[in-house]
Amino acid sequence: MPDNSHTPNDRRNAIKALLAAGPAATQQSLVEALTAQGFVATQSSVSRDLRELTAIKTPAGYVLPQPDTSGDDEVTAVASLLRNVRPAGPNLLVIHTAIGGAQRVALALDRCGWPEIIGNVGGDDTVFTATASASDQRAVITRIEHCANRS
Incomplete structure (x- = not known):
C-alpha cells in the first residue's frame, strides 16, 4: 500500500x-x-x-544528465538521433535529426553549456543553432562530431 x-x-x-x-x-x-x-x-x-x-x-x-564540465555528455546522450550538421551562413547551424528527435537534441544543446552556442530552436526533425561567430560555428560542429563519435 x-x-x-x-x-x-x-x-x-x-x-x-x-x-x-x-x-x-x-x-x-x-x-x-x-x-x-x-x-x-x-x-x-x-x-x-x-x-x-x-x-x-x-x-x-x-x-539523468551526468556531471561533466564540458557538457559533452549531454550531447553524446542524444548522438544517435543526429543525422547531419550543416552550416547555414556564418552564425547558424542546421542540425537534422531522426523524426521526433529535434526537441531532445535542442534541449541537450541548451543544457550542455557550450559558450559558443547562443540558442537553439527544435522542431520535429530539425534544430537551428545560433552561434556568435563563424569560428564559434566551426567549434560547435567539431564538438558535435566529437560527441557523435563517442556514442
Missing part, C-alpha cells in the same frame, strides 16, 4: 536511485517501480519530477 508520508523530494530521490541503476524505458515503468517501493506516483507527478531533475529522454529511455 502506498505511503502518504513520502514527500515529493523523497520521490525524486527514489527516481534518482532508479535511474542510477539504468535508463527507464517509460514514465509508466517509473510509476510502477515507485509504487512497488510504496510511493504515491502518477504519470503526471513522475513527468514533473523528471523535468525537475532535468532528466533527458534518450533512445534507451530516461536518464
